[in-house]
Amino acid sequence: MSRILIEGGIPLSGVADVHGAKNAVLPILAATVLNEGVNVIHNCPNLRDVNITLEMLKYLGANVQREGDTLTIDTRGRLGNHIPEKLMRQLRSSIVFMGAILARNKRAKISAPGGCELGPRPIDLHIKALKELGVKIRETHGYIFCNGLGMEGKEIHLSFPSVGATENIMLAACLAKGKTIIQNVAKEPEIEDLAAYLNKMGAKISGAGTSRIVIDGVERLDAAEHRVMPDRIVATTYLCCAAVTGGSVEIRKVIPDHLSASLSCLRDCGCEIAVGRDWVKLKAPGRLHSVSDITTMPYPGFPTDAQSMFLAMLCTAEGTSIIKETIFESRFKLVEELVRMGADVTVDGRIAVVRGVPKLSGADVSAADLRGGAALVVAGLAAEGMTEVENPHFIDRGYEQLEETLTLLGAKIKRLLD
């Protein structure tokens, strides 16, 4: 079983580039199903989750080629309606294939998605919205059968600005008759990136990035070329690695505006932050200050995907920090691992109280999900001595060459393959 070995206590320094955004490329790949052509998608990271999505596209009948960070997806010819459970269950984002396949074939047969164990991952908002678009949905034997022959545009109000549900509705509504208005949608940058790609294909989507999206259905869509936005959570992770080690780094190929909540928090911790068109420079203090209130919120609030890295980073800050996780039910699994490293953290429901200690000590710890695993790397970089992080496959879901990048920044980190 492979694991990541880290020798902590080295301040990071230097320059690192950020790869394309996992949470943008996944729905964009599903969106290629909406046209019958040859799509070229640039800045696609080589991640486990991306490769599983490509398996789904190939299973449907698409032809997939990768050359470096460019993917060519040929969706000409007949594509299937069905994705098998063994593929669907590997990935939460697989659920957006429901909207994509419905848009193309008007019928879909999929199973409930999988993904990281962050608590129940219901899809009630997806199902409710598609039914409002006129999709007939039957759930039986673990499969979801959808008949979208009667699909037409409607006004939909999401009770929660779900990222995945927003994406699913966008994909289904692009080729539905009439106008669809979605209120209280997710405003994440990944939604804007998906809308930009769909509009390049000929869709008529406006309002992405605001809480109201309007989609005028069209008859057909054509293949398009697109460059995926940078990964704002990977960028934030690199910054937390530098901040927790008292380092000084420049992180490039980012959109600073996407990082504003995290950058504000890093400044509150005592970091000096400079921002350019596509770069961020961070200079950390000798010891970070605590932050009295980090509350995760839908974008543009503090991102839930950055919460674990900040929690790990604040374990050695001066003072006590309070972290409230409002998006997912159980996103504090990493706490017991951090306590093994000497952290003083107590969890009460969705609130973690982090009392800063002068030092963490290296230990053998185990990743249980993607961002929790990345957070254990953050803690290992700060800790005295050696830390081994088991289950690095969780981290590989969202980080391309994490060890290589951190090594470039001066970290002593490597992967041990058994």
Ligand code: EPZ
């Ligand atoms: C996306 O997940 C991201 N994943 C997550 O990133 C991210 O944490 C999340 O958005 C929030 O920003 C991808 O884009 C692949 P949601 P998603 O639907 O779409 C509840 C990472 O680490 N909900 O906005 O699943 C749900 O249970 C991953 O990269 C319902 O109750 O997020 C959760 O509590 C982790 N019913 C909350 O809403 C539904 O039908 C947010 O879910 C749908 C969601």
